[in-house]
Structures are given as C-alpha cells and as structure tokens.
Amino acid sequence: MRYKRFGKTNLNLSVFSLGTMRCLASEEIFGDTIKQAIASGINHIETAKGYGKSEYYLGRVLKEDLIRENLYITTKLPPTANADQMRQWIDESLEKLQLDYLDCLAIHGINTWDHLDYITQPKGCWPALQEALNNGKVHHLGFSTHGSLDLILAAIKTDLFEFVNLHYYYFFQRHEPAIALASEKDLGIFIISPGDKGGNLYTPPETLKNLCQPFSPLELTYRVLLCDRRITTLSMGPANPQELTDPLSVADNDSLLTIEEKQALERLETHLESVLGSDRCHQCYQCLPCPESINIPEILRLRNLAIAYDMTEFAQYRYRMFENAGHWFPGRKGNHCTECGECLPRCPQQLKIPQLLNDTHQRLNGSTRRRLWE
Incomplete structure (x- = not known):
C-alpha cells in the first residue's frame, strides 16, 4: 500500500480509502470488511450521517477492537443554515463513532449555491464548524460535492476547506479544472467511488473488458487516477471483504502509465470515435x-x-x-x-x-x- 500527504491536512493517507456505504448488509459483514481493509494497509475510513447505521457500526468496531491508533476517520454531515443543528450533528456523530474527535469532517454535498451560502454566510453553520475546529472536536474540514464545476471552483476559492471529495474519472473528466485548482491551493484530493460512479466497473460489459485487455477496466481506471500526483486517495466501497481484492492489487503502483496502459486508453478513445462518429x-x-x-x-x-x-x-x-x-x-x-x-x-x-x-x-x-x- 502506498501512502500520500493529504494536502494541507498533512495526514499521510493510504492511496485507497474505505467508503462504508455499501457494506451495510449486516453488522458482521461491516465489521469483517473494516478489519480486512485495515489488515491490508488502509488507514482512512469514510462514513456519513446519511449512510444508515454506518457510523454506529464503525463506532462499535473501533471500540471493541481498539484499532483507533494510526487510523484516520472522516464522517460527512449535510450543509445546514442552522449552526445549532450542526453542533448537534457533530456531537451525535462523535457519540455514534465513540470518538473524542474527528480527524476529518466533510460537508456532505455542497451541491447548490444555497448550500455554499450555508457555510459562508454569517448566519449559517460556519460558527459551529469554527467552534468544532477550535475546541478540537474536528481537526480538518473539507467538503464533498455533486454540484456544477462553477460551484466547486467557488467553494475551493473560499479557502475555508483543507480537502475536497470529487467525482473525477477516466469516463468523466469534466472536473479536471477543480482538480487543478485544489492542487494549486494544496487541498487534499479524495476521489469519490471510481469503481461504482466511474462506470459500474465491478461488473463491466464484455465490450469494455475486451478493449481494456490485458487490464481489467477497474484496474485501468484506478491506474489513471493513482498515477496523477495531484490526487491523494481513491474511495472504494466494497459490499464485503472479497471486493477489496481487485483494488488492493494495484495499491502499491502509483508509477507513470506504462506503454501497454496508454495503448489500452488509446483503444478506448479510438473505439469511441469510430462507433459514435458524428453523433x-x-x-x-x-x-x-x-x-x-x-x-x-x-x-x-x-x-x-x-x-x-x-x-x-x-x-x-x-x-x-x-x-x-x-x-x-x-x-x-x-x-x-x-x-x-x-x-x-x-x-x-x-x-x-x-x-x-x-x-x-x-x-x-x-x-x-x-x-x-x-
């Protein structure tokens, strides 16, 4: 497993982070997935208030197995215009996680201009976030987003955040300017779910598999992101411990793309152009x-x-x-x-x-x- 500096947070994160949205079938599966990920070298786990029982399950694993040391925890809370609501949510997350502090708190989904106003306007939730940073309940603040490129760039330019969670994949490169700006401002860059949101690459169609040979589509998309020096960590959201295997097979390879990998990417581009033509x-x-x-x-x-x-x-x-x-x-x-x-x-x-x-x-x-x- 490779580790990279997460921008100005100065946390040294594994190049793969464990997202906990998909392993909620049972508490046993959740716990087994967490433990296998940690044993494989993953040191960053991401959960969210909106992920069902994820925070509660994670708290039980952390408490029972005493594995908090050398492990970084991020949770995500939605934007709100109410500072008291944010204070309550932070305390509730800490209670469920059975933690005294959060390494990272991400505002979960700055997706609209109103959401950004909730953070930046005096009557919004910024006072609660500032308090949490000052009193040590939160060590680092960032945001995730499904918003427009203009909105993402504006949020980065506020200089309120130390990291950003972005959609950016081989099959979706619209947010490259946000990657560039975040890197320029030394923000940690966390890529959201490249296996799922990047194209359902856990179960790729035969056409895509053939074009990517001798690599799997999942392996190739991971390599494209891993070799980008601006990007710190990639989220993977396994449904069970077995789904950790394929991503971890490339976790120690963040070198530049090989000739064979570049040829596979060229085949994808050529095929796209030839099949779609003028459409x-x-x-x-x-x-x-x-x-x-x-x-x-x-x-x-x-x-x-x-x-x-x-x-x-x-x-x-x-x-x-x-x-x-x-x-x-x-x-x-x-x-x-x-x-x-x-x-x-x-x-x-x-x-x-x-x-x-x-x-x-x-x-x-x-x-x-x-x-x-x-």
Missing part, C-alpha cells in the same frame, strides 16, 4: 443552459458510454436518477425536450441534440433504482 458529444457544455433544465451533456455522456462500450447498465442506473435524486443528480430527462432549438447553434459539433435526447431516453429510461443507503 459523439465531446462534453464541452456549451449547449447549456437548457430552458427545460435538461442536463444535456450528462445525458449525452451516458449515451456515448452505452453505445460505444455497451455500458448500458451503468447508463441506465445514472439516467434513472434524473428527477429522482434532487440536488444530488440535477436535471430533467431527455423526454422533456420541446425542440426549441436554443442549444443547436451553441454546439460546436452541430449535433442534432433533440433527436439524440429522445434516442437516449428510449434507450435508458425505465423504473427508478433504489439508492444504496435507502
């Missing part, structure tokens, strides 16, 4: 804003993946979250397009966006999927 969305985001609040670039990104790599299951899983996950996955589905045409002159590729939105909706829409912690 490929290049993710420039110039089509926005949409008067119907359709998240055009994300919808067309999912179409790219489904058609080029047969990543249909992943694309359906994400598409069905539109209109069902609020600010965690904003935007409306493609069937709301009125063919007003406002996006057409803004598209450098001159894509027939209304037709592509309709096509994507037909391919990917269906029954909604239950979120993992519900």
Whole structure:
C-alpha cells in the first residue's frame, strides 16, 4: 500500500480509502470488511450521517477492537443554515463513532449555491464548524460535492476547506479544472467511488473488458487516477471483504502509465470515435443552459458510454436518477425536450441534440433504482 500527504491536512493517507456505504448488509459483514481493509494497509475510513447505521457500526468496531491508533476517520454531515443543528450533528456523530474527535469532517454535498451560502454566510453553520475546529472536536474540514464545476471552483476559492471529495474519472473528466485548482491551493484530493460512479466497473460489459485487455477496466481506471500526483486517495466501497481484492492489487503502483496502459486508453478513445462518429458529444457544455433544465451533456455522456462500450447498465442506473435524486443528480430527462432549438447553434459539433435526447431516453429510461443507503 502506498501512502500520500493529504494536502494541507498533512495526514499521510493510504492511496485507497474505505467508503462504508455499501457494506451495510449486516453488522458482521461491516465489521469483517473494516478489519480486512485495515489488515491490508488502509488507514482512512469514510462514513456519513446519511449512510444508515454506518457510523454506529464503525463506532462499535473501533471500540471493541481498539484499532483507533494510526487510523484516520472522516464522517460527512449535510450543509445546514442552522449552526445549532450542526453542533448537534457533530456531537451525535462523535457519540455514534465513540470518538473524542474527528480527524476529518466533510460537508456532505455542497451541491447548490444555497448550500455554499450555508457555510459562508454569517448566519449559517460556519460558527459551529469554527467552534468544532477550535475546541478540537474536528481537526480538518473539507467538503464533498455533486454540484456544477462553477460551484466547486467557488467553494475551493473560499479557502475555508483543507480537502475536497470529487467525482473525477477516466469516463468523466469534466472536473479536471477543480482538480487543478485544489492542487494549486494544496487541498487534499479524495476521489469519490471510481469503481461504482466511474462506470459500474465491478461488473463491466464484455465490450469494455475486451478493449481494456490485458487490464481489467477497474484496474485501468484506478491506474489513471493513482498515477496523477495531484490526487491523494481513491474511495472504494466494497459490499464485503472479497471486493477489496481487485483494488488492493494495484495499491502499491502509483508509477507513470506504462506503454501497454496508454495503448489500452488509446483503444478506448479510438473505439469511441469510430462507433459514435458524428453523433459523439465531446462534453464541452456549451449547449447549456437548457430552458427545460435538461442536463444535456450528462445525458449525452451516458449515451456515448452505452453505445460505444455497451455500458448500458451503468447508463441506465445514472439516467434513472434524473428527477429522482434532487440536488444530488440535477436535471430533467431527455423526454422533456420541446425542440426549441436554443442549444443547436451553441454546439460546436452541430449535433442534432433533440433527436439524440429522445434516442437516449428510449434507450435508458425505465423504473427508478433504489439508492444504496435507502
């Protein structure tokens, strides 16, 4: 296992962090997963108020097995405009975790401009966060986000945070400017769930597996992130101890990409271009804003993946979250397009966006999927 400095926190974290959202099937499975991760060299565990019994289960493991030493704990609490509410949540998390302090507290989901105001405005929750930092209940403050790139950049520029949890993967590179700015400001950079949110890579389709040979898609996406010197740690969210095996097989390899790895990435790019041709969305985001609040670039990104790599299951899983996950996955589905045409002159590729939105909706829409912690 490799370890890296987590930005200005100066914590030395393992390059893989254990996220605890998926191992909640039972307290026994949870405990076994935590213990196996620690035995494998992982020294950073992330939980959240919103992850069901995760904080409670983790507290019992930490207390019963006396493994707090040399282990860093992050929990996440939602943004709130109420400072007293934040104080209460911090104390509740410490009680469940059976800890005297949190190594790291992340504001869980600065997803809207209102959420950012909750932190930065005098009447928001900042006084409670400042108190917790001053009295030692919290050692380091950061944030996670599912918001727009502009919002993420604004949050980083407040200089209130020491680390950031970001979505950034081979199949989603929109947030590269946020990675660059966070690195410039010496923030610790934590990548959210590259195995799951990065493409359901625990169970990849055959087309994707073949294109990535001799590597697995999961291995290749981990390597792309591990070799990026700006990134400290990658979250993995195993459902059980067995799912630790594949990520940990590359945990000691943060060297530059090999020729073979670069060739596999080139095959992915070439295949994407050849299959999609003139229908490929290049993710420039110039089509926005949409008067119907359709998240055009994300919808067309999912179409790219489904058609080029047969990543249909992943694309359906994400598409069905539109209109069902609020600010965690904003935007409306493609069937709301009125063919007003406002996006057409803004598209450098001159894509027939209304037709592509309709096509994507037909391919990917269906029954909604239950979120993992519900």
